[in-house]
Amino acid sequence: MNTKRKILDEALNLFSEKGYGNVYVAQIAEAVGIKAPSLYKHYKSKQDIFSAILDEMKCSYDKQAASLNMNGNNAEADAEIFSVVSEDELVKMGMGLFMYFLHDEYAQKFRKMLTIEQFRNPELAELFTKQYADEPLSYQAAMFTMLGMNGILKEQDSKIMALQFYAPIYMLLTMCDRQPEREAELSKLLEQHIRQFSRIYQKEES
Amino acid sequence: MNTKRKILDEALNLFSEKGYGNVYVAQIAEAVGIKAPSLYKHYKSKQDIFSAILDEMKCSYDKQAASLNMNGNNAEADAEIFSVVSEDELVKMGMGLFMYFLHDEYAQKFRKMLTIEQFRNPELAELFTKQYADEPLSYQAAMFTMLGMNGILKEQDSKIMALQFYAPIYMLLTMCDRQPEREAELSKLLEQHIRQFSRIYQKEES
C-alpha cells in the first residue's frame, strides 16, 4: 500500500533531476522496485503521476509555509522575539531559512522540479514565484516594519529591505542547487551578507 | 545556407521554452519551414543540434560578457566614470544590466534554456553559475572596491556589497522570466532597491 506513496517519491526524485520529458516510466518503476506495467495498478498514466505530485505540492504548500515561518509564528510574533534582536539573531534566522530550504529533502526536490518545469506550465511559474519570492518577501517586509517601529533598525522602506535581505539568500540557494560542492563557501558568504546588512541598517545611536 | 543558422535559432527557441526532452524534431522543422527529414541534411541528430547550440553558447560567452560589461570597458574604466558617480549613475547602470539581460533575445533564451537544463548537465550548471553569478559578482566587486578607494562609498567588504547590489537584480530577473506581465512592477522595485542601496552606502560627510 505504500507502493503508491513510493511511486510519488521516486517520481519526484527523477522529475526534479531530469524533468518530466526526460524520465521514463520504466525508470520510475525501477526506482520503486517493480516493473513498469505494475505502475498502472496505481496510476493510470505517467501524466497522472505528475499531476498527483503537483496536487500534493499545492496542498503541502501551507504546511511548508508554516514550517518556514518558523515555529508556526507569524511575523509580529517573530518581531517580538526580535525585540532583543541584533546581528546574531538575524544571522540565525537567515541561515536557518537558507539551510531549511537547502537541505529539506522534499523542499529541495520540489524547488528543483519547479525550476525545471516552470516555463512549460504557467501554474507552476506562479506557484514558484509565490513560494520563493512573494511570500518570503512580504513576510520579511512585515518583520522589518516591526523592527523599524520598535526603533531597532532604521526606518526605511521595509519592502526594499526585505528584498535586499532575502535576494542574496535566494541567489546563493540557487547556486547551491547547481553546485552543492560550493555550499561551505557560499554559506560563509551568506553569513557575511547578513552581518553586513545588519550593521548597515542598525541605528547608530544605540 | 542560412537554413542551418535558422535551425539553431528555432531549436534554441523551442528548447528554451519546453526543454530538450519535450521538443520534437518535427516541431523544429516546422518552425524552420521545412520537413523533419531535411534537418538531417544539416545536423546528424537532434542531439547534434543541441550540441551545436551549446558550442555557440560557450563561444558567444565572451562576446556577451563584453557587451555586459558595458562599452567593452573593464571595471577600472567604469569606476573612473563613476568618479562622478551618484545614485542616478548607479541606477542607470543597474537598470541597464537588468534590461539587457531581460530583453536581449538571445540572452533571454540562453538563460531560460540553461535554467531548464541545468540539473541534467553539470557543464551547463557551471556555465550558468559563472555567467549569471560569479562573473557579475566579481566584476561589481571590483567596481565597488574602486568606489571605496576613491572615497565615494563607505569602505566595506566589496564582495558583499556586490552580492547585495546584484542579487536583487538577479532575483527580479528570474521573476520576470516567469511572469513577464509583472515587468513594470518589478522594475520599479529594482529602481527603489538601487536608490536605497546607494543612499545606504553613501558616505555621510559629502
Next chain:
DNA sequence: CAATAAGGCTAATCCAAATTAGCCAAAGGA
C-alpha cells in the same frame, strides 16, 4: 472456504517520434 480484490509479472501492442532511403530540382562551376 469460496470469492473477490490488490498488486505483482511477462508478453504483447501500439504509437509517436527519430532516423534512413532514395528520389528530384535547382544552383553553380568546369
Next chain:
DNA sequence: TCCTTTGGCTAATTTGGATTAGCCTTATTG
C-alpha cells in the same frame, strides 16, 4: 552544357517507450 553538390521532399523503417491484456499469487472478507 553536363555533372556534382546542395538541400528539399515523400515514403519507409526503426526504435523506444507508454500502455494494455491477461495471468498468477497472496491477502481479505462474507
